[in-house]
Amino acid sequence: MATTTDATGATATDATRAEVCAVACAELFRGDGEIVAAAVAGFVPMLGSRLARSTFEPDLLTTDGGPSLSADPVPLGAAADVVEGWLPFRDHLWLVLNGRRHVIMGPSQIDPYGGTNISCIGDWARPSRQLLGVRGGPGNTLLNTTSYWVPKHSTRVFTEKVDMVSGVGTDRGAHEIRAVVTNLAVLDFASPGRRMRLRSVHPGVTVDDVVAATGFELVVPEDVPETRLPDAEELRIMRDVLDPKGLREREVPS
Numbered sequence: 001m002a003t004t005t006d007a008t009g010a011t012a013t014d015a016t017r018a019e020v021c022a023v024a025c026a027e028l029f030r031g032d033g034e035i036v037a038a039a040v041a042g043f044v045p046m047l048g049s050r051l052a053r054s055t056f057e058p059d060l061l062t063t064d065g066g067p068s069l070s071a072d073p074v075p076l077g078a079a080a081d082v083v084e085g086w087l088p089f090r091d092h093l094w095l096v097l098n099g100r101r102h103v104i105m106g107p108s109q110i111d112p113y114g115g116t117n118i119s120c121i122g123d124w125a126r127p128s129r130q131l132l133g134v135r136g137g138p139g140n141t142l143l144n145t146t147s148y149w150v151p152k153h154s155t156r157v158f159t160e161k162v163d164m165v166s167g168v169g170t171d172r173g174a175h176e177i178r179a180v181v182t183n184l185a186v187l188d189f190a191s192p193g194r195r196m197r198l199r200s201v202h203p204g205v206t207v208d209d210v211v212a213a214t215g216f217e218l219v220v221p222e223d224v225p226e227t228r229l230p231d232a233e234e235l236r237i238m239r240d241v242l243d244p245k246g247l248r249e250r251e252v253p254s
Contacts, residue, residue: 015230017183018044018252019238020202023230024181025104026052028147032102034059036087036095041106041149043076043247045181049104050074050242051234063087076243096136099175102145105137109162110148112196112216114177114189115169116141117162124164137167145176151251153182155215170194183252185210186227191219200227 025048029037037053037060039045046065050073053060064074069085087095095101107116108131119134120127140146146167150157168174170189180187180196184205191197197219198210207224230238238248 015235016249016252016254017202017204018248018254019230019235020227021181021183021252022047022051022238022248023234024186024202024227025049025147025149026055026234027228028104028179028181029057029060029102032057032060032145034061036061036063036092036101038101038103039149041104042151042251043243044151044251045104045149047076047238047243047248050076051237054237054242055234061085061087067092073242075241075245076247077245096139096144099143099145102147102178103136103140104147104149105140105167107148107150107157107167109157109159110150110180111159111162111169113169113171113194114148114167114174114180114196115162115165115172116148116167117164118166119164121163127163134164134166141167141169141174141177143175145178146174147178148180150180150182153184153210153213155213158214158216160216184213187218195219197221198224200225202227203229
């Protein structure tokens, strides 16, 4: 839990870890303008994209989870009341090919340069576990701004080498891997060699916690700040407008 105060002096208490993560996901879209926000990795990043549109990025295009572009951000798990546009798959692919999308994906494995695996665990010829397949990973990472959401930061996900490269990282020509948000921290690639760097830790988390949960050596600055807290208005929007059912807490329990 955490406490924050908005610009008017009103105090919002007890921001949960899920809400801190949602605000961190919202911050991923800051400055993006009129592009499609494709948060396909879970409730928390979807909430983040809709929170960004509701506050500091009103030109973002958000969907109801399908082809409908909504006039207002849609609560999680609900259908749009007012539809302002229609985005069939063929048009969505045109936006992907022309770099008009910022996608948040969920990796099964991620390496020090942001290369990811969503295809299989183990040797590709005879994997121990079959996953989704590469799907849109290559096109997303080569053509679009890409971020990642990891609801459980662990050495099983953050690994020195992925079993199969589904999405390319900074060492293989990725367009832009903006950041990785997890239940513990925010990480980016703003370091020499574009290797994964610890940008911030969430309230109640230490740098040592993040290092211990990562299966490779992170770039750790001398001073690592805490992740920004939601202000009172952001908490109101999340709790009363965008996620009144509290679906965010299923992904990141308090």
